[in-house]
Amino acid sequence: MSLSSDIAIIEAEIIDEFSLFDSWEDKYEYIIDLGKKLPPLAAAHKTDDNKVRGCQSTVWLIARYEQGKIYFEADSDALIVKGLVSMLIRVLSGRTPDEILTAELGFIDAIGMHSHLAQTRSNGLRAMIKQMKHYALAFKNINPNQE
Amino acid sequence: MVHHNLREATALTERMDAIRAQFPVLNRKVKSKPLVYFDNAATAQKPITVIQELTRYYEQYNANIHRGIHTLAEEATEAFEATRDAIKDFIHAGAREEIIFTHGTTEAINLVARTWGREHIQEGDEILISAVEHHANIVPWQIVCEEKKANLKIIPVLENGALDIEALPTLLSTRTKLVAVSQASNALGTINPVAQIIEMAHEVGAVVLIDGAQSVVHLDIDVQALNCDFFVFSAHKLYGPTGVGVLYGKQEILESMPVFLGGGEMIKEVSFEKTTYNELPYKFEAGTPNIANVIAFKHALTFVHDLGRDAIRQHEHCLLAYATDLLSQIPSLRILGNTPEKLSLISFVIDNIHPQDLGILLDNQGIAVRTGHHCAQPLMHRYNISGTVRASFALYNTYDEIDVFVEGLKKAVRMLS
Numbered sequence: 001m002s003l004s005s006d007i008a009i010i011e012a013e014i015i016d017e018f019s020l021f022d023s024w025e026d027k028y029e030y031i032i033d034l035g036k037k038l039p040p041l042a043a044a045h046k047t048d049d050n051k052v053r054g055c056q057s058t059v060w061l062i063a064r065y066e067q068g069k070i071y072f073e074a075d076s077d078a079l080i081v082k083g084l085v086s087m088l089i090r091v092l093s094g095r096t097p098d099e100i101l102t103a104e105l106g107f108i109d110a111i112g113m114h115s116h117l118a119q120t121r122s123n124g125l126r127a128m129i130k131q132m133k134h135y136a137l138a139f140k141n142i143n144p145n146q147e
Numbered sequence: 148m149v150h151h152n153l154r155e156a157t158a159l160t161e162r163m164d165a166i167r168a169q170f171p172v173l174n175r176k177v178k179s180k181p182l183v184y185f186d187n188a189a190t191a192q193k194p195i196t197v198i199q200e201l202t203r204y205y206e207q208y209n210a211n212i213h214r215g216i217h218t219l220a221e222e223a224t225e226a227f228e229a230t231r232d233a234i235k236d237f238i239h240a241g242a243r244e245e246i247i248f249t250h251g252t253t254e255a256i257n258l259v260a261r262t263w264g265r266e267h268i269q270e271g272d273e274i275l276i277s278a279v280e281h282h283a284n285i286v287p288w289q290i291v292c293e294e295k296k297a298n299l300k301i302i303p304v305l306e307n308g309a310l311d312i313e314a315l316p317t318l319l320s321t322r323t324k325l326v327a328v329s330q331a332s333n334a335l336g337t338i339n340p341v342a343q344i345i346e347m348a349h350e351v352g353a354v355v356l357i358d359g360a361q362s363v364v365h366l367d368i369d370v371q372a373l374n375c376d377f378f379v380f381s382a383h384k385l386y387g388p389t390g391v392g393v394l395y396g397k398q399e400i401l402e403s404m405p406v407f408l409g410g411g412e413m414i415k416e417v418s419f420e421k422t423t424y425n426e427l428p429y430k431f432e433a434g435t436p437n438i439a440n441v442i443a444f445k446h447a448l449t450f451v452h453d454l455g456r457d458a459i460r461q462h463e464h465c466l467l468a469y470a471t472d473l474l475s476q477i478p479s480l481r482i483l484g485n486t487p488e489k490l491s492l493i494s495f496v497i498d499n500i501h502p503q504d505l506g507i508l509l510d511n512q513g514i515a516v517r518t519g520h521h522c523a524q525p526l527m528h529r530y531n532i533s534g535t536v537r538a539s540f541a542l543y544n545t546y547d548e549i550d551v552f553v554e555g556l557k558k559a560v561r562m563l564s
Contacts, residue, residue, distance in 0.1 A: 028508060032562060056502065056503040056518060056519040057501060057503045057533075078501035079500075080503070081503070
């Protein structure tokens with residue numbers, strides 16, 4: 001297993017990056033910047049089927065399965081959610097179904113973004129994680145022998 | 148930046164420190180900054196008298212009401228029924244029997260839909276609502292229409308947020324059995340001409356329900372002068388506790404309606420062969436009601452009455468004018484709902500910025516606004532937007548808070564651009 005494929009190591013990297021910020025402004029400007037840099041999803045993929053519904057913002061998520069690994073692409077109509085989505089892709093894209101299914105994603109809490117997972121209906125982040133895990137489960141079941 | 152020239156002194160601004168001291172939550176900090184609470188149209192904060200009565204009830208006279216023979220039950224019953232009388236006076240109902248307690252506006256509308264609606268709506272009939280309705284005044288009627296094969300008709304809304312009243316004569320007919328409209332839009336703040344709608348609806352024999360959830364907080368309500376058949380609202384937007392709603396209905400209509408929920412309190416006599424029902428208003432109040440919160444609600448009504456509804460209205464109007472002026476100076480900001488008569492509420496969008504992003508960055512500055520579709524998705528579709536930012540002002544809000552909000556908003560826009 002290479003270093004880059006270890007979810008925990010990437011999470012630790014992100015936590016490290018965020019430890020440099022000492023104000024909420026810096027933190028959010030960084031997330032907003034990540035959102036802006038995330039390549040937009042092609043219009044053809046922004047379909048109802050690919051929508052992960054939050055109450056306010058919409059996230060579109062697609063996944064493809066290649067040689068035992070799942071690759072995610074995503075987009076959102078809201079910039080901060082898009083930045084958070086960008087981090088989730090960095091952590092979870094290119095992993096095996098098992099890695100994705102067992103990921104606890106503690107980094108979201110550690111960088112102070114836990115409120116975005118709160119039980120209000122205000123965003124699609126929680127739904128996005130659930131959807132990524134659904135994909136992992138689905139691909140695992142399609143091809144249970146492939147690691 | 149301070150815009151003193153736009154700040155009109157009001158009866159409330161002179162006493163604002165004392166008024167704000169009545170609302171303990173206004174002292175708290177959010178994200179280490181003083182709370183600026185501009186989500187009043189969702190729920191208002193509670194004065195200390197309301198909070199203290201809740202405690203006093205549980206500490207001194209908690210008892211189930213109406214049947215207890217002991218002192219505590221008598222005290223609780225008396226206080227509970229005193230709130231009913233206070234509400235009757237507050238909305239100028241003709242009789243206390245016309246005031247039914249529910250869990251909220253939503254339940255009150257569902258009560259009418261499930262009882263009056265099920266009895267009177269037949270196949271091919273029409274229910275008329277408006278394009279600015281809250282989901283609570285859409286979905287219950289959709290359910291009735293589906294069940295009865297009736298049709299839901301919509302009064303359109305114009306670009307400025309006013310209802311297209313000129314469409315009414317073509318929408319109303321003898322097929323129209325019920326008209327259900329809000330007196331003011333929760334998403335836009337626009338005030339609807341309900342007196343005119345009620346009159347025209349009655350001409351074709353329709354019954355009219357007015358959703359007063361927003362309007363009752365700001366406008367003087369006289370249900371007899373309005374001549375509406377039903378009027379519904381919630382306590383919690385009117386500085387009262389959560390979980391209490393009011394259904395006003397004309398007595399003869401309520402008398403004729405079938406019961407809603409079955410259980411205790413709503414019965415006169417029960418045998419396994421037949422149950423006879425209690426009289427109004429208890430006929431519609433099955434089970435133990437929200438006793439403590441109903442009792443405490445009276446103190447909210449007293450609070451706004453003592454402060455003076457005209458004085459509150461004037462203050463809120465000045466806040467609205469001030470905020471509208473400042474927000475209008477922000478480039479690419481567009482206010483939705485631009486009628487001359489509005490509640491103290493501003494709903495807006497900013498080009499190319501998602502309302503949720505603004506809401507998150509405002510929250511980080513201690514500023515609470517509502518973002519999203521405001522449970523009025525059909526209205527958002529009408530304007531081809533997914534949602535708005537809504538800032539709504541209450542009697543305890545100040546010009547200084549609006550300055551904080553506007554500067555916070557400009558900062559959020561800078562961060563997102």
